[in-house]
Amino acid sequence: xxxxxxxxYVVEPELIGRRLDARAPARVEVYRDTYYDRADQELxxxxxxxxxGTRTLLTYKGAAVDTESGSKPEYETEVADAAxxxxxxxxxxxxERIAFEKHCRNHAFEAYGRRMLAxxxxxxxxxxxxxxxxxLVDEADVPAALTDxxxxxxxxxxxxxxxxxxxxxDAVRARRGG
Numbered sequence: 001x002x003x004x005x006x007x008x009y010v011v012e013p014e015l016i017g018r019r020l021d022a023r024a025p026a027r028v029e030v031y032r033d034t035y036y037d038r039a040d041q042e043l044x045x046x047x048x049x050x051x052x053g054t055r056t057l058l059t060y061k062g063a064a065v066d067t068e069s070g071s072k073p074e075y076e077t078e079v080a081d082a083a084x085x086x087x088x089x090x091x092x093x094x095x096e097r098i099a100f101e102k103h104c105r106n107h108a109f110e111a112y113g114r115r116m117l118a119x120x121x122x123x124x125x126x127x128x129x130x131x132x133x134x135x136l137v138d139e140a141d142v143p144a145a146l147t148d149x150x151x152x153x154x155x156x157x158x159x160x161x162x163x164x165x166x167x168x169x170d171a172v173r174a175r176r177g178g
Contacts, residue, residue, distance in 0.1 A: 001073070001074065001136040001137065001138065002065055002071055002072065002073050002074070002136070002137055002138065002139050002141075002142055003061070003071060003072060003073075003074040003134050003135075003136055004066075004069065004071045004134060004135050004136070004137050004141075004142050004145035004146050004149065005069060005070070005071055005132055005133065005134035005135075005149070006069055006132070006133055006134075006146065006149045006150065006153065006163055007130055007131070007132045007163070007164055007165070007166075008130065008131050008153060008158045008162040008163050008164060009128055009129075009130060009162050009164055010120065010128070010129045010130060010131045010158070010162070011162070012157075013120060013122075013129035015157070016120065016131060016156055016157065016158070017105060017120055019155075019156050019157065020105070020107040020118055020120065020156070021107070023107060023109045023111075023118075024107040024108055024109040025107070026105045026106065026107055027050060027051075027052075027105070027106045027107075027108075028050065028051065028104070028105055028106075029048050029049060029050035029104050029106060030048070030049045030050070030101060030102070030103055030104070031046050031047070031048055031049075031101065031102040031104060032046065032047045032048075032049070032099070032101055033045075033046050033099060033100060033101070033102060033168075034046075034086065034096055034098075034099040035096070035097050035098050035099070035169055036089055036094040036095065036096055036097060038094075040063040040064070041060070041061065041062055041063060042059070042060070042061040042072075043058075043059070043060055043089065043094060044057075044058075044059045044060075044061070045057075045058055045059075045079075045082065045085055045086060045089065046059065047082050055078055056078065056079045056080075056081075056082040056085065057076055057077070057078055057079070058076065058077055058078075058079050058085055059074060059075070059076040060074070060075045060076075061073065061074050062074075065139055065142060066142050066143075066146065068165070069142075069146055069165070070165050070167075071142055071146070073139075074136070097169070098169050098172060098173055100123060100125060100168070100169075100172045101123070101124060102121055102122070102123050102168065103121070103122040103123075103124065104119050104120065104121050104122075105119065105120040106118075106119045107119070111148065111151075111152050112148040112151065112152075114135045114137075114145065114148055115135060115136075116133060116134070116135050116148075116149070116152060117132075117133070117134050117135070118131065118132070118133045118152070118156075119131070119132045119133075119134075121168075123168055123171070123172065125172050125175050125176070126168070126171050126172065126175060130164075131153075131156070131158060133149045133152055133153060134149070135148070135149065
């Protein structure tokens with residue numbers, strides 16, 4: 001499956017948060033992401049802390065299939081032991097490239113016949129708030145899914161000028177001077 005996703009910089013996060021709350025209740029979580037990058041692919045171990053406990057996810061993202069949005073194939077599975085998963089990745093020769101925290105308000109809802117996830121994101125090391133809207137689709141459906149995501153963004157009051165293809169990993173790396 002492809003994670004069709006668009007990300008935007010949000011000028012009024014409280015307003016967007018209220019609009020998202022009207023669509024679906026928020027699930028507030030803190031992600032601790034560790035990336036083991038390789039060229040145009042990502043290998044990420046994410047520990048999620050939320051009101052329903054803690055869980056750890058191992059995610060592989062392939063090369064982008066849509067250069068404008070950065071939409072990528074994604075494979076994800078839950079792992080029982082974060083420390084063991086880190087040890088396995090390092091033992092296989094993967095090198096930790098960057099780790100950081102994200103504070104997220106996730107809203108899961110249906111729009112245009114698709115399951116969507118809208119996430120307001122704050123990365124403590126970065127200025128501002130971002131909104132990610134995503135849905136999982138087959139590769140052939142990426143253009144139509146991105147059209148539907150743009151429509152959701154418009155409904156929330158986010159215009160095309162707010163879209164960004166910047167990655168958190170690059171932004172955090174730049175902020176750290178690396």
